[in-house]
Amino acid sequence: MTATTAPAPTVVNGIAQERRLVTAIPGPRSVELAARKAEAVAPAVGTTMPVYAEQAGGGVIVDVDGNHLVDLGSGIAVTTVGVSDARVVAAVQAQVAAFTHTCFMVTPYEGYVAVAEKLNALAPGDFAKRSALFNSGAEAVENAVKISRAYTGRSAVVVFDHAYHGRTNLTMAMTAKNMPYKHGFGPFAGEVYRAPLSYPYRDGGLSGADAAAQTISMIEAQVGAGNVACVVIEPIQGEGGFIEPAEGFLPAIQAWCRAHGVVFVADEVQTGFARTGDLFASNHEGLEPDLLVTAKGIAGGLPLSAVTGRAEIMDASHAGGLGGTYGGNPLACAAALAVIDAIESDDLVGRAKEIEALLGGRLRELAARDSRIGQVRGRGAMIAVELVKAGTTEPDAALAKAVAAAAHAQGVVVLTCGTYGNVLRFLPPLAISDALLEDAFSVLEQAFAGA
Template sequence: MSIEQQRRLVTELPGPRSQELMARKVSAVASGVGTTMPVFVAAADGGIVVDVDGNQLIDLGSGIAVTTVGAANPRVVAAVTEQVAAFTHTCFMVTPYDGYVAVAEALNRLTPGDHDKRTALFNSGAEAVENAVKIARAYTKKDAVVVFDHAYHGRTNLTLAMTAKNKPYKHTFGPFAPEVYRVSGSYPYRDGVLDGRKAAARALDQIEKQIGADNLAALVIEPVQGEGGFIEPAPGFLPALADWCRANDVVFVADEVQTGFARTGDMFASEREGVVPDLIVTAKGIAGGLPLSAVTGRAEIMSAPHEGGLGGTYGGNPIACAAALAAIAAIEEDGLVERAREIETLVKGRFDKIKDDRIGDVRGRGAMLAVELVQSGGDVPDPQLAKDVAKAAHARGVIVLTCGTYGNVLRFLPPLTISDALLDDAFDVIATALEEAR
């Protein structure tokens, strides 16, 4: 690593230089663009982020599941440097280049299923989700889209309609795109339904009664819900939905923007139960920190839109494609799928030792883990406790994020290149912060 892998604070957080930059941010950047921590970054590598005051923070966020292979992975750095020296952009729709094709080939190979596939590249997760809906509508000649309680799919107009949580995402930004319908999902900790097929039957009953398969183009679901609270559905839920879609000519779309690329201890979360999506949406960890996203799916579905119907000026930018190929190589050659499972064992083991009745649920897979915090003696969500623990961790130099429909979930998304020593140190801090919050 180019940076010593050790937490170190040389100033209080934020330090003086970060405070100066935050003052500039307030006067220059729209107030709607918030920040989790008021520290400005100078460098990052492995599991450490260095701020402009020289403080070294442990990274349990990975830029929201983006820097899966580390923030300065040497393969990614070398590939990007080489590509920048060759050319930065031509637009694939004008004069194409092989990097785009190579990324498409890699995704066709890696995503679940051995059927004939095609891929289209875009910039962000939301853009890819929106294009998946376009593709499904073109293929089925139907309009309706089903999403689920606690879902998060992005910040564009259509994906805001698909996203469940009002604040901070949807408030004051409507009206939203029509023909988007929300049904019950699977949230074992809160709904008490541990049989996924029963939970699916409830959702499918809603779909059949309120929408109708004849009107439904696509069912879009996160295999493990992200912003909604890292909710892992009960076993059998996803397979039952996929089976129903196949029987009713509905496109099953797996939104793996946050769960993809080894994050959950499988290359893609759909693989855990053998689910093969018709379309799979990827972004975040795809390119080692550069903006890139994709829709990959069955060739006959992906080929439904007319020529010129998919694309965008920056979609599949050559630098991002070079980074993606390098990031995929790092995942495969450095054993990062297995590393994600090691991280799961370590982190869940730490929480097994914490006896605290305010921890309502410990859940997740791989290096996509969370604890849901509740008021003592029950299951009432405690968002203030989550804020207090996160704030205390931040002050001690540990980057941790909150999430959840109720705002009461601490989520952990460390880079897969993080060391066990840093994880132990970070969770010592979190355990202390939880105890002090009593």
């Protein structure tokens, strides 16, 4: 018999697309850098992995000790098209050579306008739109609130249980989870009200319509429709645990907003740009947000965010009321245009659906054998498992932490999330290969078995 050898791994950005451990995790160079971090960096800035990155490409991160790690985090849903995609790198290099900054509010440039035109064309809704560019998701959320208040002349903001919207003062008020995001940092901005969310795994199977009716009743009784400037919601929650409301919940909330002159804001910071198997998660139920907030995956790793929405709402703010020194930086705009081109050219929406079938299928098979997996949920390349004490629905944060740590030790980057800290979330770059996903899942199976 002739011996067969495994095919050589593909190479992206000079990096073999394979998991390879040459030292323990962390290796000696990462340990050295961790010691330097302890002396130089504020301890409140935590890290998930105990290693330090040196290079990355496709679905692999190479640390300073030469270990190749499978990336199931994408820098928290940022490097959707893969780290250092060649088109993004080339676009940014060309822009660096031209100019790095002028401030769009001082000397504007075409890249900002081109990104706005693209976003206006791609965002859900067949109506005239405008966009404004910023730096981070939290900054864009804050500006969506500002725009909503300017348009409606109202002040109240309605958000939801388990929501995450950022770390600034206003967005901390909008965020539900106390630790580590809010504890000790108050007082927070006022006129923010929290409403119940449809959470199918934990609300007794309440239908989307019935859950929305309860939510609307609470808003009307405790806030008053006439006081509400905007309702801000993640179509699929991110840090809250990848919670997808029951079908019908989101359209009912949007319909109520329309009926009462309330701005419906979709926070798609984590769900946008092909992540969920559609360009935007709002498309799954035909939502047409009045304002759409995007960031993370928009620019391939460069800081950029946006608010895109109905022209009459975006036009409500006075001249000079929106902006910022770095908002719509030319390098980030160049990257964003390349990212959008990559999503369209490589059919990354279709690739997200393939990842959902592969990863979701394997996780459901594991759940059928392990009663500690309470639910597998999510869409596209945004998949999660909620972990519980076997035979119950009691959250098991310790198990999530143990499985993640075991995966990290074997070179797989996986993140935890959820209000109760009991959710493992999977956000691989859409450029990742099936072979890497299969290998990472084998590590996860072993981690569950050993936990």
